Amino acid sequence: MDLAELLEISEKERRKKKPLEIHCCVAASCVSSNSQSIKDKLTEILRNQNLADKVDVIGVGCLGLCSKGPLLRNSQSGEFYCNVSLDNVEEILKDLKGEKCRIEKISPDDPFYKKQMHIVLENSGKIDPESIESYIANGGYITLYQVLHEMTPQEVIEEITKSGLRGRGGAGYPTGLKWSLVAKSVAEKKFVVCNADEGDPGAFMDRSVLESDPHKIIEGMTIAAYAVGAQQGYIYIRGEYPLAISRLQTAIRQAKKYGLLGSQIFEANFDFKIDLRIGAGAFVCGEETALMQSIEGKRGTPYPRPPYPAEYGLWGYPTLINNVETFANVVPIIRNGSEWFSKIGTENSKGTKVFALAGKIARTGLIEVPMGTTLREIVEEIGGGVPNKGKIKAIQTGGPSGGCIPASKLDTPVDYESLIELGSMMGSGGMIVMDENTNMVEVAKFFMEFSKDESCGKCIPCRAGTYEIHNILSKILNGEATQYDFEKLKLLCKMVKETSLCGLGQSAPNPVLSTIMNFEDEYLSLLKEDI
Numbered sequence: 001m002d003l004a005e006l007l008e009i010s011e012k013e014r015r016k017k018k019p020l021e022i023h024c025c026v027a028a029s030c031v032s033s034n035s036q037s038i039k040d041k042l043t044e045i046l047r048n049q050n051l052a053d054k055v056d057v058i059g060v061g062c063l064g065l066c067s068k069g070p071l072l073r074n075s076q077s078g079e080f081y082c083n084v085s086l087d088n089v090e091e092i093l094k095d096l097k098g099e100k101c102r103i104e105k106i107s108p109d110d111p112f113y114k115k116q117m118h119i120v121l122e123n124s125g126k127i128d129p130e131s132i133e134s135y136i137a138n139g140g141y142i143t144l145y146q147v148l149h150e151m152t153p154q155e156v157i158e159e160i161t162k163s164g165l166r167g168r169g170g171a172g173y174p175t176g177l178k179w180s181l182v183a184k185s186v187a188e189k190k191f192v193v194c195n196a197d198e199g200d201p202g203a204f205m206d207r208s209v210l211e212s213d214p215h216k217i218i219e220g221m222t223i224a225a226y227a228v229g230a231q232q233g234y235i236y237i238r239g240e241y242p243l244a245i246s247r248l249q250t251a252i253r254q255a256k257k258y259g260l261l262g263s264q265i266f267e268a269n270f271d272f273k274i275d276l277r278i279g280a281g282a283f284v285c286g287e288e289t290a291l292m293q294s295i296e297g298k299r300g301t302p303y304p305r306p307p308y309p310a311e312y313g314l315w316g317y318p319t320l321i322n323n324v325e326t327f328a329n330v331v332p333i334i335r336n337g338s339e340w341f342s343k344i345g346t347e348n349s350k351g352t353k354v355f356a357l358a359g360k361i362a363r364t365g366l367i368e369v370p371m372g373t374t375l376r377e378i379v380e381e382i383g384g385g386v387p388n389k390g391k392i393k394a395i396q397t398g399g400p401s402g403g404c405i406p407a408s409k410l411d412t413p414v415d416y417e418s419l420i421e422l423g424s425m426m427g428s429g430g431m432i433v434m435d436e437n438t439n440m441v442e443v444a445k446f447f448m449e450f451s452k453d454e455s456c457g458k459c460i461p462c463r464a465g466t467y468e469i470h471n472i473l474s475k476i477l478n479g480e481a482t483q484y485d486f487e488k489l490k491l492l493c494k495m496v497k498e499t500s501l502c503g504l505g506q507s508a509p510n511p512v513l514s515t516i517m518n519f520e521d522e523y524l525s526l527l528k529e530d531i
Protein backbone atom coordinates (compact mmCIF):
# COMPACT_ATOMS: atom_id res chain seq x y z
CA MET A 1 0.00 0.00 0.00
CA ASP A 2 1.28 3.47 -0.88
CA LEU A 3 -0.31 6.92 -0.59
CA ALA A 4 -1.77 6.85 -4.12
CA GLU A 5 -3.52 3.54 -3.39
CA LEU A 6 -4.87 4.86 -0.09
CA LEU A 7 -6.28 7.97 -1.80
CA GLU A 8 -7.77 5.83 -4.55
CA ILE A 9 -9.63 3.65 -2.03
CA SER A 10 -10.90 6.81 -0.36
CA GLU A 11 -12.05 8.33 -3.66
CA LYS A 12 -13.74 5.11 -4.81
CA GLU A 13 -15.63 4.85 -1.52
CA ARG A 14 -16.76 8.48 -1.71
CA ARG A 15 -18.01 8.00 -5.28
CA LYS A 16 -20.20 5.11 -4.06
CA LYS A 17 -22.05 7.40 -1.65
CA LYS A 18 -25.76 7.96 -2.32
CA PRO A 19 -27.30 11.44 -1.93
CA LEU A 20 -29.04 10.36 1.28
CA GLU A 21 -27.90 7.88 3.91
CA ILE A 22 -29.86 6.49 6.82
CA HIS A 23 -27.38 5.62 9.52
CA CYS A 24 -28.60 2.73 11.65
CA CYS A 25 -26.83 2.15 14.94
CA VAL A 26 -25.38 -1.36 15.11
CA ALA A 27 -23.50 -0.99 18.40
CA ALA A 28 -24.29 -3.42 21.24
CA SER A 29 -27.16 -1.64 22.97
CA CYS A 30 -29.14 -1.06 19.75
CA VAL A 31 -28.23 -4.49 18.36
CA SER A 32 -29.74 -6.01 21.50
CA SER A 33 -32.99 -4.18 20.61
CA ASN A 34 -33.00 -5.65 17.10
CA SER A 35 -31.38 -2.83 15.12
CA GLN A 36 -29.76 -5.26 12.67
CA SER A 37 -33.21 -6.56 11.57
CA ILE A 38 -34.51 -2.98 11.40
CA LYS A 39 -31.62 -2.11 9.09
CA ASP A 40 -32.37 -5.13 6.87
CA LYS A 41 -36.10 -4.35 6.75
CA LEU A 42 -35.53 -0.69 5.84
CA THR A 43 -33.08 -1.73 3.12
CA GLU A 44 -35.71 -4.10 1.70
CA ILE A 45 -38.48 -1.48 1.79
CA LEU A 46 -36.28 1.02 -0.07
CA ARG A 47 -35.42 -1.61 -2.66
CA ASN A 48 -39.09 -2.48 -3.17
CA GLN A 49 -39.91 1.20 -3.61
CA ASN A 50 -37.13 1.57 -6.21
CA LEU A 51 -35.31 4.03 -3.94
CA ALA A 52 -32.17 1.98 -3.45
CA ASP A 53 -30.15 4.11 -5.89
CA LYS A 54 -31.03 7.30 -3.99
CA VAL A 55 -30.97 6.18 -0.36
CA ASP A 56 -28.49 3.89 1.36
CA VAL A 57 -28.92 2.29 4.78
CA ILE A 58 -25.56 2.08 6.54
CA GLY A 59 -24.78 0.26 9.78
CA VAL A 60 -22.83 2.64 12.02
CA GLY A 61 -21.48 2.72 15.57
CA CYS A 62 -23.12 4.23 18.64
CA LEU A 63 -25.14 7.39 17.96
CA GLY A 64 -24.89 8.40 21.61
CA LEU A 65 -28.43 8.49 22.93
CA CYS A 66 -28.56 4.76 23.71
CA SER A 67 -31.65 5.06 25.94
CA LYS A 68 -33.69 6.03 22.85
CA GLY A 69 -32.42 3.12 20.78
CA PRO A 70 -32.74 1.56 18.34
CA LEU A 71 -31.56 4.89 16.98
CA LEU A 72 -31.23 5.88 13.31
CA ARG A 73 -30.13 9.14 11.69
CA ASN A 74 -31.02 10.94 8.51
CA SER A 75 -27.71 12.13 7.00
CA GLN A 76 -29.29 15.14 5.27
CA SER A 77 -31.36 16.66 8.08
CA GLY A 78 -29.14 15.24 10.82
CA GLU A 79 -32.31 14.23 12.70
CA PHE A 80 -32.43 11.08 14.81
CA TYR A 81 -35.30 8.57 14.68
CA CYS A 82 -35.85 7.21 18.20
CA ASN A 83 -37.12 3.87 19.51
CA VAL A 84 -37.53 2.51 15.99
CA SER A 85 -39.03 -0.98 15.79
CA LEU A 86 -39.79 -3.51 13.06
CA ASP A 87 -43.44 -2.35 13.32
CA ASN A 88 -42.84 1.35 12.75
CA VAL A 89 -39.83 1.36 10.44
CA GLU A 90 -42.06 2.25 7.41
CA GLU A 91 -42.70 5.58 9.09
CA ILE A 92 -39.12 6.60 8.17
CA LEU A 93 -40.07 6.27 4.52
CA LYS A 94 -43.00 8.65 5.08
CA ASP A 95 -40.59 11.14 6.58
CA LEU A 96 -38.29 10.83 3.56
CA LYS A 97 -41.29 11.60 1.32
CA GLY A 98 -42.14 14.66 3.40
CA GLU A 99 -45.26 13.06 4.93
CA LYS A 100 -46.13 13.07 8.64
CA CYS A 101 -43.94 10.62 10.54
CA ARG A 102 -45.13 9.08 13.79
CA ILE A 103 -41.67 8.20 15.09
CA GLU A 104 -40.17 10.46 17.76
CA LYS A 105 -37.44 12.56 16.18
CA ILE A 106 -34.61 14.41 17.89
CA SER A 107 -32.83 17.32 16.31
CA PRO A 108 -29.02 17.49 16.20
CA ASP A 109 -29.53 20.84 17.97
CA ASP A 110 -31.01 19.08 21.01
CA PRO A 111 -28.93 19.91 24.14
CA PHE A 112 -27.89 16.26 24.34
CA TYR A 113 -25.86 16.70 21.15
CA LYS A 114 -25.27 20.45 21.05
CA LYS A 115 -23.23 20.59 24.26
CA GLN A 116 -20.84 17.83 23.20
CA MET A 117 -17.50 17.93 21.44
CA HIS A 118 -16.41 14.83 19.55
CA ILE A 119 -12.73 14.01 19.19
CA VAL A 120 -12.58 10.41 20.40
CA LEU A 121 -16.05 9.80 18.97
CA GLU A 122 -15.47 11.79 15.77
CA ASN A 123 -16.28 8.78 13.55
CA SER A 124 -18.77 7.07 15.86
CA GLY A 125 -22.16 6.93 14.20
CA LYS A 126 -20.71 8.21 10.93
CA ILE A 127 -18.76 5.30 9.46
CA ASP A 128 -19.41 1.60 9.01
CA PRO A 129 -17.23 0.00 11.71
CA GLU A 130 -16.94 -3.19 9.66
CA SER A 131 -15.51 -1.47 6.59
CA ILE A 132 -11.92 -0.27 6.39
CA GLU A 133 -12.85 1.60 3.19
CA SER A 134 -15.43 3.59 5.15
CA TYR A 135 -12.72 4.55 7.68
CA ILE A 136 -10.25 5.44 4.91
CA ALA A 137 -12.87 7.60 3.13
CA ASN A 138 -13.17 9.56 6.39
CA GLY A 139 -9.44 10.33 6.44
CA GLY A 140 -8.33 7.08 8.07
CA TYR A 141 -4.69 5.94 7.89
CA ILE A 142 -3.50 9.19 6.25
CA THR A 143 -2.08 10.28 9.62
CA LEU A 144 -0.16 7.01 9.89
CA TYR A 145 1.27 7.61 6.41
CA GLN A 146 2.36 11.12 7.40
CA VAL A 147 3.90 9.89 10.64
CA LEU A 148 5.91 7.16 8.90
CA HIS A 149 7.14 9.40 6.07
CA GLU A 150 7.35 12.87 7.55
CA MET A 151 8.04 12.54 11.28
CA THR A 152 10.76 10.98 13.42
CA PRO A 153 9.69 8.89 16.43
CA GLN A 154 10.99 11.70 18.65
CA GLU A 155 8.81 14.26 16.87
CA VAL A 156 5.73 12.09 17.39
CA ILE A 157 6.48 11.83 21.13
CA GLU A 158 7.03 15.59 21.33
CA GLU A 159 3.63 16.23 19.75
CA ILE A 160 1.89 13.91 22.21
CA THR A 161 3.81 15.48 25.12
CA LYS A 162 3.02 19.05 24.06
CA SER A 163 -0.67 18.19 23.62
CA GLY A 164 -0.94 17.53 27.37
CA LEU A 165 -2.82 14.25 26.80
CA ARG A 166 -3.18 12.23 30.01
CA GLY A 167 -4.06 8.55 30.19
CA ARG A 168 -7.80 7.92 30.13
CA GLY A 169 -7.57 4.57 31.97
CA GLY A 170 -8.09 6.23 35.35
CA ALA A 171 -4.91 7.63 36.87
CA GLY A 172 -4.33 10.39 34.29
CA TYR A 173 -0.59 9.71 33.83
CA PRO A 174 0.95 11.98 31.15
CA THR A 175 0.94 9.97 27.91
CA GLY A 176 3.91 11.68 26.27
CA LEU A 177 6.07 11.00 29.33
CA LYS A 178 5.09 7.32 29.31
CA TRP A 179 5.89 7.05 25.59
CA SER A 180 9.29 8.71 26.07
CA LEU A 181 10.19 6.29 28.91
CA VAL A 182 9.43 3.29 26.68
CA ALA A 183 11.28 4.88 23.76
CA LYS A 184 14.35 5.45 25.95
CA SER A 185 14.44 1.85 27.22
CA VAL A 186 16.98 -0.09 25.19
CA ALA A 187 15.93 -3.67 24.32
CA GLU A 188 15.81 -6.03 21.38
CA LYS A 189 12.00 -6.18 21.56
CA LYS A 190 9.26 -3.84 22.77
CA PHE A 191 5.49 -4.18 23.05
CA VAL A 192 2.46 -1.92 22.85
CA VAL A 193 -0.66 -2.98 24.76
CA CYS A 194 -4.14 -1.52 24.52
CA ASN A 195 -6.04 -1.97 27.76
CA ALA A 196 -9.65 -2.74 26.80
CA ASP A 197 -10.52 -4.66 29.94
CA GLU A 198 -13.07 -2.08 31.17
CA GLY A 199 -14.43 -3.78 34.25
CA ASP A 200 -16.08 -0.91 36.16
CA PRO A 201 -19.80 -1.44 36.71
CA GLY A 202 -21.72 1.10 34.61
CA ALA A 203 -18.83 1.82 32.22
CA PHE A 204 -19.14 1.11 28.49
CA MET A 205 -17.02 3.83 26.85
CA ASP A 206 -14.20 1.63 25.59
CA ARG A 207 -16.56 -1.07 24.37
CA SER A 208 -18.50 1.51 22.42
CA VAL A 209 -15.39 3.08 20.86
CA LEU A 210 -14.17 -0.36 19.75
CA GLU A 211 -17.57 -1.35 18.36
CA SER A 212 -17.93 1.97 16.54
CA ASP A 213 -14.44 2.80 15.25
CA PRO A 214 -11.95 -0.06 15.66
CA HIS A 215 -9.50 1.17 13.00
CA LYS A 216 -8.88 4.36 14.97
CA ILE A 217 -7.43 2.27 17.80
CA ILE A 218 -5.33 0.22 15.37
CA GLU A 219 -3.99 3.40 13.74
CA GLY A 220 -3.30 5.01 17.16
CA MET A 221 -1.49 1.91 18.44
CA THR A 222 0.58 1.69 15.24
CA ILE A 223 1.66 5.33 15.58
CA ALA A 224 2.57 4.63 19.22
CA ALA A 225 4.57 1.55 18.19
CA TYR A 226 6.55 3.62 15.67
CA ALA A 227 7.19 6.27 18.33
CA VAL A 228 8.49 3.88 20.99
CA GLY A 229 10.11 1.31 18.68
CA ALA A 230 7.76 -1.66 19.23
CA GLN A 231 7.11 -4.45 16.76
CA GLN A 232 4.22 -6.30 18.41
CA GLY A 233 0.96 -5.06 19.88
CA TYR A 234 -1.77 -6.71 21.94
CA ILE A 235 -5.32 -5.59 22.59
CA TYR A 236 -6.44 -7.08 25.89
CA ILE A 237 -10.22 -7.21 25.84
CA ARG A 238 -12.74 -8.94 28.06
CA GLY A 239 -14.66 -11.94 26.73
CA GLU A 240 -17.98 -10.30 27.67
CA TYR A 241 -17.53 -7.94 24.69
CA PRO A 242 -18.21 -10.31 21.75
CA LEU A 243 -19.28 -7.60 19.31
CA ALA A 244 -16.22 -5.44 20.01
CA ILE A 245 -14.03 -8.54 19.68
CA SER A 246 -15.52 -9.51 16.33
CA ARG A 247 -15.22 -5.93 14.99
CA LEU A 248 -11.58 -5.82 16.10
CA GLN A 249 -10.90 -9.19 14.45
CA THR A 250 -12.44 -7.92 11.22
CA ALA A 251 -10.51 -4.64 11.42
CA ILE A 252 -7.17 -6.37 12.06
CA ARG A 253 -7.80 -8.76 9.13
CA GLN A 254 -8.65 -5.83 6.83
CA ALA A 255 -5.63 -3.78 7.92
CA LYS A 256 -3.35 -6.78 7.30
CA LYS A 257 -4.86 -7.33 3.86
CA TYR A 258 -4.08 -3.73 2.85
CA GLY A 259 -0.57 -3.92 4.35
CA LEU A 260 -1.44 -1.43 7.09
CA LEU A 261 -0.32 -3.98 9.67
CA GLY A 262 2.58 -6.33 9.04
CA SER A 263 5.92 -5.72 7.36
CA GLN A 264 7.14 -2.48 5.78
CA ILE A 265 3.92 -0.56 6.47
CA PHE A 266 3.40 2.14 3.82
CA GLU A 267 6.72 0.98 2.35
CA ALA A 268 8.56 2.40 5.36
CA ASN A 269 11.18 0.51 7.32
CA PHE A 270 8.66 -0.32 10.03
CA ASP A 271 6.90 -3.59 10.93
CA PHE A 272 4.04 -3.92 13.40
CA LYS A 273 1.54 -6.65 14.22
CA ILE A 274 -1.46 -6.64 16.54
CA ASP A 275 -3.02 -9.70 18.21
CA LEU A 276 -6.04 -9.91 20.48
CA ARG A 277 -5.93 -11.42 23.93
CA ILE A 278 -9.31 -12.20 25.43
CA GLY A 279 -9.67 -11.82 29.20
CA ALA A 280 -12.08 -13.80 31.34
CA GLY A 281 -13.68 -10.75 32.94
CA ALA A 282 -11.76 -10.34 36.20
CA PHE A 283 -11.74 -6.65 37.18
CA VAL A 284 -8.19 -6.93 38.55
CA CYS A 285 -6.90 -7.92 35.08
CA GLY A 286 -7.41 -4.28 34.04
CA GLU A 287 -4.57 -3.41 36.44
CA GLU A 288 -1.51 -3.26 34.25
CA THR A 289 0.74 -5.79 35.99
CA ALA A 290 -2.09 -8.33 36.32
CA LEU A 291 -2.98 -7.71 32.69
CA MET A 292 0.56 -8.51 31.58
CA GLN A 293 0.57 -11.70 33.67
CA SER A 294 -2.67 -12.69 31.95
CA ILE A 295 -1.24 -11.98 28.46
CA GLU A 296 1.74 -14.16 29.35
CA GLY A 297 -0.70 -16.98 30.10
CA LYS A 298 -0.27 -16.81 33.88
CA ARG A 299 -2.82 -16.20 36.60
CA GLY A 300 -3.84 -12.51 36.44
CA THR A 301 -2.60 -11.15 39.77
CA PRO A 302 -0.76 -7.85 40.29
CA TYR A 303 2.88 -7.56 41.33
CA PRO A 304 4.69 -4.61 42.93
CA ARG A 305 6.07 -1.73 40.86
CA PRO A 306 8.79 -0.53 40.23
CA PRO A 307 10.02 -1.76 37.87
CA TYR A 308 7.32 -0.20 35.71
CA PRO A 309 6.15 -1.79 32.46
CA ALA A 310 7.93 0.96 30.50
CA GLU A 311 11.22 -0.68 31.53
CA TYR A 312 10.26 -4.23 32.44
CA GLY A 313 6.96 -5.32 31.00
CA LEU A 314 5.76 -8.30 28.96
CA TRP A 315 8.27 -11.14 29.22
CA GLY A 316 10.68 -8.60 30.75
CA TYR A 317 10.71 -6.27 27.72
CA PRO A 318 9.75 -2.56 27.72
CA THR A 319 6.00 -2.28 27.25
CA LEU A 320 3.73 0.67 26.60
CA ILE A 321 0.28 0.21 28.11
CA ASN A 322 -2.46 2.68 27.30
CA ASN A 323 -6.21 2.72 27.54
CA VAL A 324 -8.53 2.54 24.49
CA GLU A 325 -9.58 6.19 24.79
CA THR A 326 -5.96 7.31 25.15
CA PHE A 327 -5.10 5.62 21.84
CA ALA A 328 -8.26 7.08 20.26
CA ASN A 329 -6.88 10.59 20.89
CA VAL A 330 -3.59 9.94 19.08
CA VAL A 331 -4.73 10.31 15.45
CA PRO A 332 -6.65 13.60 16.03
CA ILE A 333 -3.71 15.06 17.98
CA ILE A 334 -1.16 14.27 15.26
CA ARG A 335 -3.57 15.30 12.49
CA ASN A 336 -4.63 18.64 14.02
CA GLY A 337 -1.49 19.40 16.03
CA SER A 338 -0.70 19.49 19.74
CA GLU A 339 -1.52 23.20 19.93
CA TRP A 340 -5.10 22.59 18.79
CA PHE A 341 -5.55 19.86 21.40
CA SER A 342 -3.92 21.75 24.25
CA LYS A 343 -6.35 24.64 23.79
CA ILE A 344 -9.26 22.33 24.69
CA GLY A 345 -9.98 21.61 28.35
CA THR A 346 -8.51 23.02 31.55
CA GLU A 347 -4.98 23.96 32.57
CA ASN A 348 -4.00 20.47 33.73
CA SER A 349 -6.57 18.30 31.94
CA LYS A 350 -6.50 18.75 28.19
CA GLY A 351 -8.87 17.55 25.52
CA THR A 352 -12.22 15.88 26.06
CA LYS A 353 -13.54 13.01 28.15
CA VAL A 354 -16.00 10.33 27.13
CA PHE A 355 -18.53 9.40 29.80
CA ALA A 356 -21.04 6.57 30.00
CA LEU A 357 -23.98 8.47 31.45
CA ALA A 358 -26.27 6.18 33.42
CA GLY A 359 -28.61 6.00 36.41
CA LYS A 360 -31.64 8.14 37.35
CA ILE A 361 -31.48 10.52 34.45
CA ALA A 362 -33.74 11.30 31.51
CA ARG A 363 -31.20 10.61 28.74
CA THR A 364 -28.58 7.96 29.22
CA GLY A 365 -25.88 7.05 26.75
CA LEU A 366 -22.42 7.85 25.57
CA ILE A 367 -21.24 11.46 25.64
CA GLU A 368 -18.00 13.34 25.02
CA VAL A 369 -17.41 16.78 26.51
CA PRO A 370 -14.43 19.10 26.84
CA MET A 371 -12.61 18.75 30.16
CA GLY A 372 -13.82 21.57 32.40
CA THR A 373 -17.50 21.11 31.54
CA THR A 374 -19.39 21.27 34.82
CA LEU A 375 -21.19 18.29 36.30
CA ARG A 376 -24.37 20.36 36.12
CA GLU A 377 -24.04 20.86 32.37
CA ILE A 378 -23.50 17.13 31.95
CA VAL A 379 -26.34 15.82 34.08
CA GLU A 380 -28.92 18.59 33.74
CA GLU A 381 -28.41 19.95 30.22
CA ILE A 382 -27.03 16.93 28.35
CA GLY A 383 -28.67 14.26 30.50
CA GLY A 384 -31.92 16.17 31.03
CA GLY A 385 -31.86 15.77 34.84
CA VAL A 386 -33.87 13.32 36.92
CA PRO A 387 -37.19 12.33 35.24
CA ASN A 388 -40.53 13.54 36.72
CA LYS A 389 -38.93 16.59 38.31
CA GLY A 390 -36.99 14.43 40.76
CA LYS A 391 -33.90 15.85 42.45
CA ILE A 392 -30.31 14.77 42.00
CA LYS A 393 -28.73 13.61 45.25
CA ALA A 394 -25.30 12.52 44.09
CA ILE A 395 -23.17 11.61 41.12
CA GLN A 396 -20.93 8.60 41.23
CA THR A 397 -17.78 8.80 39.13
CA GLY A 398 -14.80 6.50 38.89
CA GLY A 399 -16.68 3.25 39.54
CA PRO A 400 -15.52 1.08 42.46
CA SER A 401 -12.37 3.20 42.80
CA GLY A 402 -14.26 6.49 42.79
CA GLY A 403 -16.79 8.19 44.98
CA CYS A 404 -20.10 9.98 45.29
CA ILE A 405 -20.20 13.72 44.71
CA PRO A 406 -23.12 15.54 46.39
CA ALA A 407 -25.56 17.66 44.35
CA SER A 408 -24.25 20.79 46.12
CA LYS A 409 -21.02 20.39 44.11
CA LEU A 410 -22.72 20.22 40.69
CA ASP A 411 -21.01 23.39 39.50
CA THR A 412 -17.58 21.77 39.72
CA PRO A 413 -15.77 21.63 36.38
CA VAL A 414 -14.84 18.07 35.54
CA ASP A 415 -11.10 17.44 35.47
CA TYR A 416 -8.69 15.02 37.11
CA GLU A 417 -7.80 17.22 40.09
CA SER A 418 -11.22 18.69 40.88
CA LEU A 419 -12.85 15.28 41.18
CA ILE A 420 -10.11 14.06 43.53
CA GLU A 421 -10.67 17.14 45.71
CA LEU A 422 -14.32 16.08 46.04
CA GLY A 423 -13.30 12.64 47.29
CA SER A 424 -13.97 10.95 43.95
CA MET A 425 -11.95 10.51 40.77
CA MET A 426 -12.33 10.65 37.01
CA GLY A 427 -11.71 6.93 36.63
CA SER A 428 -12.27 5.65 33.17
CA GLY A 429 -15.56 7.51 32.63
CA GLY A 430 -18.50 5.80 34.29
CA MET A 431 -20.96 8.43 35.58
CA ILE A 432 -24.01 7.26 37.52
CA VAL A 433 -26.65 9.77 38.59
CA MET A 434 -28.49 9.06 41.85
CA ASP A 435 -31.77 10.67 42.91
CA GLU A 436 -33.01 11.72 46.36
CA ASN A 437 -34.40 8.24 47.09
CA THR A 438 -30.94 6.69 47.03
CA ASN A 439 -29.55 5.27 50.26
CA MET A 440 -25.87 6.23 50.17
CA VAL A 441 -24.80 3.52 52.63
CA GLU A 442 -26.33 0.97 50.27
CA VAL A 443 -24.39 2.51 47.40
CA ALA A 444 -21.15 2.18 49.39
CA LYS A 445 -22.03 -1.44 50.18
CA PHE A 446 -22.76 -2.20 46.51
CA PHE A 447 -19.31 -1.03 45.42
CA MET A 448 -17.59 -2.72 48.37
CA GLU A 449 -19.32 -5.99 47.48
CA PHE A 450 -17.90 -5.60 43.99
CA SER A 451 -14.35 -4.93 45.26
CA LYS A 452 -14.56 -7.76 47.79
CA ASP A 453 -15.62 -10.21 45.09
CA GLU A 454 -13.03 -8.96 42.61
CA SER A 455 -10.10 -8.85 45.08
CA CYS A 456 -7.56 -11.37 43.80
CA GLY A 457 -6.67 -12.33 47.37
CA LYS A 458 -2.91 -11.95 46.96
CA CYS A 459 -2.46 -9.48 49.82
CA ILE A 460 -4.16 -9.62 53.20
CA PRO A 461 -5.24 -5.95 53.67
CA CYS A 462 -7.38 -6.09 50.56
CA ARG A 463 -8.50 -9.71 50.82
CA ALA A 464 -9.58 -9.54 54.48
CA GLY A 465 -10.12 -5.77 54.71
CA THR A 466 -12.72 -5.46 51.91
CA TYR A 467 -14.56 -8.44 53.43
CA GLU A 468 -14.60 -6.83 56.88
CA ILE A 469 -15.61 -3.40 55.54
CA HIS A 470 -18.48 -5.07 53.71
CA ASN A 471 -19.52 -6.82 56.94
CA ILE A 472 -19.61 -3.55 58.88
CA LEU A 473 -21.63 -1.86 56.13
CA SER A 474 -24.16 -4.72 56.28
CA LYS A 475 -24.29 -4.35 60.05
CA ILE A 476 -24.95 -0.60 59.72
CA LEU A 477 -27.71 -1.16 57.16
CA ASN A 478 -29.31 -3.79 59.43
CA GLY A 479 -29.37 -1.28 62.31
CA GLU A 480 -26.98 -3.48 64.33
CA ALA A 481 -23.87 -1.26 64.33
CA THR A 482 -22.70 1.18 67.01
CA GLN A 483 -20.43 4.24 66.97
CA TYR A 484 -17.57 1.84 67.78
CA ASP A 485 -18.23 -0.08 64.51
CA PHE A 486 -18.40 3.19 62.60
CA GLU A 487 -14.99 4.27 63.94
CA LYS A 488 -13.61 0.82 63.12
CA LEU A 489 -14.98 1.19 59.58
CA LYS A 490 -13.07 4.44 59.08
CA LEU A 491 -9.83 2.95 60.45
CA LEU A 492 -10.19 -0.13 58.29
CA CYS A 493 -10.73 1.99 55.18
CA LYS A 494 -7.55 3.92 55.97
CA MET A 495 -5.58 0.73 56.56
CA VAL A 496 -6.77 -0.95 53.34
CA LYS A 497 -6.00 2.19 51.32
CA GLU A 498 -2.51 2.55 52.73
CA THR A 499 -1.31 -1.04 52.80
CA SER A 500 -2.83 -2.84 49.80
CA LEU A 501 -0.52 -3.98 47.05
CA CYS A 502 -2.34 -2.68 43.99
CA GLY A 503 -4.78 0.00 42.91
CA LEU A 504 -7.79 -2.23 43.50
CA GLY A 505 -7.25 -2.39 47.25
CA GLN A 506 -5.75 1.11 47.45
CA SER A 507 -8.92 2.62 46.01
CA ALA A 508 -11.58 0.13 47.15
CA PRO A 509 -12.47 2.18 50.29
CA ASN A 510 -13.10 5.35 48.23
CA PRO A 511 -16.87 4.87 47.80
CA VAL A 512 -17.16 4.38 51.59
CA LEU A 513 -14.90 7.31 52.47
CA SER A 514 -16.57 9.66 50.01
CA THR A 515 -20.06 8.80 51.25
CA ILE A 516 -18.86 9.31 54.84
CA MET A 517 -17.31 12.65 53.79
CA ASN A 518 -20.45 13.91 52.02
CA PHE A 519 -23.33 12.00 53.64
CA GLU A 520 -22.14 11.18 57.17
CA ASP A 521 -25.59 11.88 58.64
CA GLU A 522 -26.99 8.88 56.78
CA TYR A 523 -24.49 6.60 58.47
CA LEU A 524 -25.07 8.16 61.88
CA SER A 525 -28.84 7.86 61.60
CA LEU A 526 -28.50 4.09 61.17
CA LEU A 527 -26.29 3.53 64.25
CA LYS A 528 -27.74 2.14 67.47
CA GLU A 529 -26.77 3.29 70.95
CA ASP A 530 -23.58 1.82 72.47
CA ILE A 531 -24.47 -0.47 75.37
Ligand SMILES: Cc1cc2nc3c(=O)[nH]c(=O)nc-3n(C[C@H](O)[C@H](O)[C@H](O)COP(=O)(O)O)c2cc1C
Binds near residue numbers: 168173198284285289
Ligand atom coordinates in the same frame (compact mmCIF):
# COMPACT_ATOMS: atom_id res chain seq x y z
C1 LIG B 1 -8.17 -2.70 39.61
C2 LIG B 1 -7.77 -1.90 38.42
C3 LIG B 1 -8.46 -2.02 37.23
C4 LIG B 1 -8.10 -1.29 36.12
N1 LIG B 1 -8.82 -1.43 34.98
C5 LIG B 1 -8.46 -0.73 33.89
C6 LIG B 1 -9.19 -0.89 32.68
O1 LIG B 1 -10.15 -1.65 32.59
N2 LIG B 1 -8.79 -0.16 31.60
C7 LIG B 1 -7.70 0.69 31.66
O2 LIG B 1 -7.34 1.29 30.65
N3 LIG B 1 -7.03 0.86 32.80
C8 LIG B 1 -7.36 0.17 33.89
N4 LIG B 1 -6.63 0.32 35.03
C9 LIG B 1 -5.45 1.22 35.00
C10 LIG B 1 -4.25 0.48 34.37
O3 LIG B 1 -3.54 -0.18 35.41
C11 LIG B 1 -3.29 1.43 33.65
O4 LIG B 1 -2.96 2.46 34.52
C12 LIG B 1 -3.87 2.03 32.38
O5 LIG B 1 -4.27 1.02 31.48
C13 LIG B 1 -2.82 2.90 31.72
O6 LIG B 1 -3.34 3.50 30.57
P1 LIG B 1 -3.44 5.08 30.43
O7 LIG B 1 -2.11 5.65 30.80
O8 LIG B 1 -3.76 5.29 28.99
O9 LIG B 1 -4.52 5.52 31.35
C14 LIG B 1 -7.00 -0.39 36.19
C15 LIG B 1 -6.30 -0.25 37.39
C16 LIG B 1 -6.68 -0.98 38.49
C17 LIG B 1 -5.92 -0.80 39.75
Ligand code: SF4
Binds near residue numbers: 301457459460504505
Ligand atom coordinates in the same frame (compact mmCIF):
# COMPACT_ATOMS: atom_id res chain seq x y z
S1 SF4 C 1 -4.82 -5.12 46.54
FE1 SF4 C 1 -6.40 -6.71 46.28
S2 SF4 C 1 -6.50 -7.07 44.10
FE2 SF4 C 1 -4.57 -5.98 44.50
S3 SF4 C 1 -3.05 -7.59 44.82
FE3 SF4 C 1 -3.86 -7.15 46.83
S4 SF4 C 1 -5.55 -8.65 47.05
FE4 SF4 C 1 -5.06 -8.58 44.87
Ligand code: FES
Binds near residue numbers: 025026031067069070
Ligand atom coordinates in the same frame (compact mmCIF):
# COMPACT_ATOMS: atom_id res chain seq x y z
S1 FES D 1 -25.72 1.76 21.09
FE1 FES D 1 -27.13 2.63 19.65
S2 FES D 1 -27.18 4.70 20.26
FE2 FES D 1 -25.69 3.85 21.59
